[in-house]
Amino acid sequence: MPRVEIDRLTMRFGPVTAVDELSLHADAGEVLALLGPNGAGKTTTVEALEGFRTPTSGTVRVAGLDPVTDHDAVMAHLGVMLQSCRLYSAIKPREAVRLFASYYRRPLDPMALLERVGLQQRAGVAWRKLSGGEQQRLALALALVGRPEVVVLDEPTAGLDVEGRLLVRRIVAELRDEGVCVLLTSHELDEVEKLADRVAIIDQGRLRAVGTPADLAAAAHRPELRFRAPASLDRAALAAHLGAAVDQPEPGTFVVAVEPTPATVAQLTSWLAERDIALSGLSTGAASLEDVFLRLTGTSPTMNTDQEDAP
Amino acid sequence: MNALWAQTRNEVVLSLRQGEQLLVALGIPILLLVFLSQVDLLPRATDRPVDELAPAMLALAVMSSSMVSLGIGTGFERHYGVLKRLGVTPLGRPRLLGAKVIATFGIEVVQVLSLSLVALLLGWQPRWQPALLLLAVVLGTATFAGLGLLLAGTLSGPANLAACNGLYLVLLLFGGIAVPASELPGPAGAVASSLPTGALVELMRAATTDTQSVGRALIVLAIWAVVSPIAAATTFRWSPST
Structure with missing residues (x-):
């Protein structure tokens, strides 16, 4: 059974249709990337999976459950990294991971997790004194601490240095090997090609293409x-x-x-x-994923580093 | 560790880590108590100012931890998306609110003990009515936490900061704390005694003397204690954007 199911999801905000009849699924041990230009509807889709927004029509299921009506049950299975998320400004990474660990039934060991994301040396530094990359690493750790079945990462590599990107890549690969279903969004093609098993190209709220990076490139050949x-x-x-x-x-x-x-x-x-x-x-x-993307969306995916804003 | 206790501990530790929170919760009430009881600045009904000031400062302490500390803290957590992040964990709203309530009561216990100690050193001679004191703290906390969260849940972080502090100052000066409601001129006195601060000061006074007639203050505060949390609960938005 798919761990994430999106069935004809439509999200409207007044006159704006942010997501339009989108259907996707992702299985255990699979990494699915939502790729699209800024404002394509990626974050809105992810927020439906996180239970923040009720679909205008269509359904979403995480681990077979409705994220709005079965909110608490879904949260026990879901690990989330929000886009540009802040924490308590005075909290230390050690305290944050311990606090979040207390929310889950079978959490990972907090100190081992901090080491895994390379924050063991910074475990006692207040959140506001961490660099942007360190804050991202902590956010990633907090997404993993509850041993989730499904991990949703919204722009996980945005603002990360090379080392940070390698870390995200390694952790995503580890999650896949552990049988976790990983759904991530990005507007950076290079990252998606390296991270994802399957790519869903989204533009103006619609699914334009879905498949492995190689399949998509071959189809566009x-x-x-x-x-x-x-x-x-x-x-x-x-x-x-x-x-x-x-x-x-x-x-x-x-x-x-x-x-x-x-x-x-x-x-x-x-x-x-x-x-x-x-x-x-x-x-x-020979077509590349970039050619496919350009052809489908008419925009360049790598140029714009602004963050996507949901309406 | 149990999530509720871990969250409660987190609320207490983080608020103690902020100097301005400690100042508002303990520093200002104690400072005002000492200063106003030693300096003959404001009109007083009695020649023993500490008897009048101690219950007023207990009321101020309840207002500062439940409205100012809680409201400003929660407002910034909302503004910066901390509440949104907590919304995608299994913590849940009841436990988050429960942790905030327990943390606030914990801080109030410390406030009541330290303020009472200072007042006793200044010659205060209270006659404790513990049940009434508990009732006053509970009703006062419900009222001011409701007001603080009403502001925190509807205004942006900086606007909420200004509003919480502004309301604190107005209620301190004109709400029957710094100057007893009975000493305020005409209509201002009537207004002050209908405000939650005026009513809470009355209840605190009754709880620390052998006063029996608390009927009106109790009713006034009970109404506030029901209305303001309902107003907060119905208007609170967990995230400014969703």
Whole structure:
């Protein structure tokens, strides 16, 4: 049975539809990433799973339970890292982890957990004196302390340094191995590609695509051979020689709609050699997750580091 | 450790760690008690100012821990999303509120003991009525915690800070604490005795003397003690955004 089930979830705020008929599921031992530009509806979806918001229509289930009506039961199974969450400003990491441990029936050992997130040296420092990255690490520890079956991480790597990112990656992998269902949001493609088993691309509240990073890239694959050469190149003649359309998306860049086999590459280079045309930057058309994302949402996922605001 | 006790301990430890909380809870009432009983500044009905001041300062102490400390603390927890984070744990609202109530009563016990000790040193001669004292503390706490949480649950963090402190000052000066309601001119006195502070001072006085006639003050405070928590409960929003 899926640990997280989202069935035709719709969330409206007045005239704004933040989430529109979204259906997704994630199993135990699986890492599902919600990827989308800012304002795509990722946080709103996550807040429905956390029981903060009642769906306008559709249902969400965490560990088979309704997060609003079975709030307390869901919370015993759920570990959460909220986006940009503050704690009591005077609390120390040691106290915070112990306090949160007291909320759960079978918590992890607080000191071992602090060591796992690399905070053992900072266990006695007031929260407000921790760096942003240390506060993130503590937030991650608090998400794990109750041995949750489902972990929801909202932008877990936002604002983290390289070391912090590696830590999140390692912990997510450990959780997957322990059979925990991990759902995370991100607008950073690199992270998602490294963290997630499956990626759901969301834009304007709708699911645009879902699958493994490799599947998504393969589905978006279009046979093409791309190269750079002087803009004066005779496209019609080359097209006739190769028996395929030759496009010039920008001056000096040419795209040939053929399968990039060794034979077609040889045909192209010999044609260029006969005419003594300089060739640079030959590449084949393997699509990346970024291409898929750009094609589906029309925005670049990595440029914007602002935090998503739910309406 | 049991969640309720861990949370209660957390509430107490964190509020003691903040100097301004200690100042409001203990420093100001004790300072005012000593100062006003030694310096002949305000109109007094008796020539033994400490007898009048001690119950008033007990009322002030209840107001400062249940309205100011609780209200400001909770307001910032809400403002910064701490309450939202607690909302995604199995702690639950009843235990969170329970912890806050127990922590507040714990601090009030310390306040009553230390204020009484200082007042005794200043020559106070109370006649304790323990049941009435307990009733006064319970009704006063319900009233002022309700008012504090009403502000904390509806205003933003900084606005709530200003409102809690402002209300504290107004009630201290005009609510029958610094100046007894009976000494305030005409209508101001009538208003003061209908305010929860005026009523609580009356009850505190009755609880520490052999006064029997507390009927009106008791009714006034009981009404406040029912109305203000209901107002807080119906308007409280756990997070400013959701």
